[in-house]
Amino acid sequence: MTTRILPAVGEPDAARSITTLLSQLPDAEPAAPVGDSTSLLDLLARLAADSLDELPEVVLVHERIGPVPALELIREVALRFPAVGVILVTVDAGPGLYSAVMDSGARGLIALPLSYDELAQRVQAAAGWSTGVRRHLGHGAEAPSGPGGxxxxxxxxxxxxxxxxxxxxxxxxxxxxxxxxxxxxxxxxxxxxxxxxxxxxxxxxxxxxxxxxxxxxxxxxxxxxxxxxxxxxxxxxxxxxxxxxxxxxxxxxxxxxxxxxxxxxxxxxxxxxxxxxxxxxxxxxxxxxxxxxxxxxxxxxxxxxxxxxxxxxxxxxxxxxxxxxxxxxxxxxxxxxxxxxxxxxxxxxxxxxxxxxxxxxxxxxxxxxxxxxxxxxxxxxxxxxxxxxxxxxxxxxxxxxxxxxxxxxxxxxxx
Missing domain, CATH: 3.40.50.300 (P-loop containing nucleotide triphosphate hydrolases)
Structure with a gap:
């Protein structure tokens, strides 16, 4: 099964590095990076308006994304698009931030500089979770089918x-x-x-x-x-x-x-x-x-x-x-x-x-x-x-x- 991955990275060098590594993952289909929080939310809303199945399984959020801070952006994506697995990419991978990230609705955290093994593991876990949620929503009569009102x-x-x-x-x-x-x-x-x-x-x-x-x-x-x-x-x-x-x-x-x-x-x-x-x-x-x-x-x-x-x-x-x-x-x-x-x-x-x-x-x-x-x-x-x-x-x-x-x-x- 192909995993669609959408990186949200504001820095060009970081975007190239992340995209290159994502392209090496098996069965991964990385999309072109979006450079800010507004573009990310707009793109997800357009995709969700067509169908739940159009949304990427995984969204990678770089810690320096803006103008909305990364944790607030993760919370917003989790609330509006609950079938998307969000992962934070950050230099600080300490337990304090990990707890805050998970409380915001993320499915994981990846430390910089990126490791292929860790990236593959986190993406696979988030994609599996996303697939399970979509399977569950597909049988619910009142399941949300888009970004809301x-x-x-x-x-x-x-x-x-x-x-x-x-x-x-x-x-x-x-x-x-x-x-x-x-x-x-x-x-x-x-x-x-x-x-x-x-x-x-x-x-x-x-x-x-x-x-x-x-x-x-x-x-x-x-x-x-x-x-x-x-x-x-x-x-x-x-x-x-x-x-x-x-x-x-x-x-x-x-x-x-x-x-x-x-x-x-x-x-x-x-x-x-x-x-x-x-x-x-x-x-x-x-x-x-x-x-x-x-x-x-x-x-x-x-x-x-x-x-x-x-x-x-x-x-x-x-x-x-x-x-x-x-x-x-x-x-x-x-x-x-x-x-x-x-x-x-x-x-x-x-x-x-x-x-x-x-x-x-x-x-x-x-x-x-x-x-x-x-x-x-x-x-x-x-x-x-x-x-x-x-x-x-x-x-x-x-x-x-x-x-x-x-x-x-x-x-x-x-x-």
Whole structure:
């Protein structure tokens, strides 16, 4: 049986050395190395989306991989792709690190410089374990067949551009189509999701920050079950508690949400920190909301450049949403696309102060009327992003009924 091996090595010399030795192993099929953690997770997600069988049996993670630290990357791979055997390649092979590596979900550790015998032994053991897991998953009716649900982050070029309205309406549209949806508020100091949906709940995302293994029961206790059917993970009521939520915690929380929901929408606010940076990096789709004015577009450009410098997200992988759009404004979507280097969503959202003000003041964003141009645009955006369920005949499904009317996703997108 052929063992497919994917090395994740950032240093060119180390990558050549590891690939050369892997090619000498019997029945081994080493793939071209990936150079960073983002590329590794993206590649595994693409392979898993096709079939569980497309995933490599073994992934080798070099200790100097980045930007995500090696142990956090191993934990992420183990959570999202449980049928892949992960091995850490490191200079330090002491018992302390070995224990931490195994706790992260790895199947072994190999010391540098590499030994052929040790490499062959570890790879064979990890491959055998991977094969056994896949055989077991193949008979399970509820076995995961891919990387989990779709994660969408919504960030703002600056304050007041409509991030929370966008995130809430995308979540409502996805839920109305029949998907299981979670909406997380990662605007840790000033999150308004609870206010927009009239929620009072004592638990928040900070309650999950110190938990090493987030079980489904623990996650369920932290989520507020909203009347619309959306599971809400709220920002802490006391803003200083936001400091408890670091990037490590966010990676675990997002992975747990992804494994339990078909769609996860994350409100990242407008301020960058380690927590929401981790969410943006993990996301399948990253939205950057801007308004068509000079100050906001400059803010969008700064944000995109920051993400690129920190290797969080490339500009071409970011979708810019133009809010409060007007055909007569001097700054049009094509110009915003050129300035930011991002892809601008086909759906632009018109200004709708009069439509939004009553439901915002009442904390009843779910009651935004069906005829609202803002709602129609944002539900159309949800269709453009693939967040709504599609029937066998290719039509978008779902109708959300509130106290003030209803709107179908298909109708919203066609307008």
């Amino acid at each position: 779709t994660v969408v982050t919504v960030s703002g070029a600056k304050g007041g551009v409509g991030v929370t309205v966008t995130a809430v309406q995308l979540a409502l549209a996805a839920q109305a189509s029949g998907r299981t949806v979670a909406l997380a508020d990662l605007d840790l100091q000033a999150g308004d999701v609870a206010s927009y949906l009239d929620v009072q709940f004592r638990r928040s995302i900070a309650d999950l920050a110190g938990i090493q293994d987030i079980s489904p029961r623990v996650l369920q206790e932290a989520l507020f079950a909203h009347q619309t059917g959306i599971g809400l993970l709220l920002a802490p009521g006391d803003g200083e508690r936001g400091e408890e939520v670091d990037d490590r915690a966010v990676r675990q929380i997002v992975s747990a949400l992804r494994n339990r929901h078909e769609v996860v929408v994350i409100d990242c606010g407008t301020q960058m920190n380690g927590a929401n940076a981790a969410a943006v990096e993990m996301a399948d789709t990253t939205l950057l909301v801007t308004t068509p004015d000079v100050v906001s577009v400059r803010g969008a450009k700064r944000m995109v450049r920051l993400w690129d410098r920190l290797q969080i997200r490339k500009a071409e992988e970011t979708i810019t949403v133009v809010n409060r759009y007007n055909r007569t404004t001097e700054i049009q979507p094509q110009l915003i696309e050129k300035i930011t280097g991002t892809r601008v969503a086909k759906t632009a959202v018109p200004a709708g102060y009069k439509e939004l003000q009553p439901v915002v003041d009442a904390g009843r964003m779910q009651d935004l009327e069906a005829k609202s141009t803002v709602k129609q645009a944002l539900w159309g955006l949800a269709g453009e992003l693939g967040l709504v369920r599609v029937t066998e005949d290719g039509q978008k499904q779902g109708r959300f009924r509130g106290d003030r009317g209803s709107i179908s996703v298909r109708r919203a997108r066609s307008r």
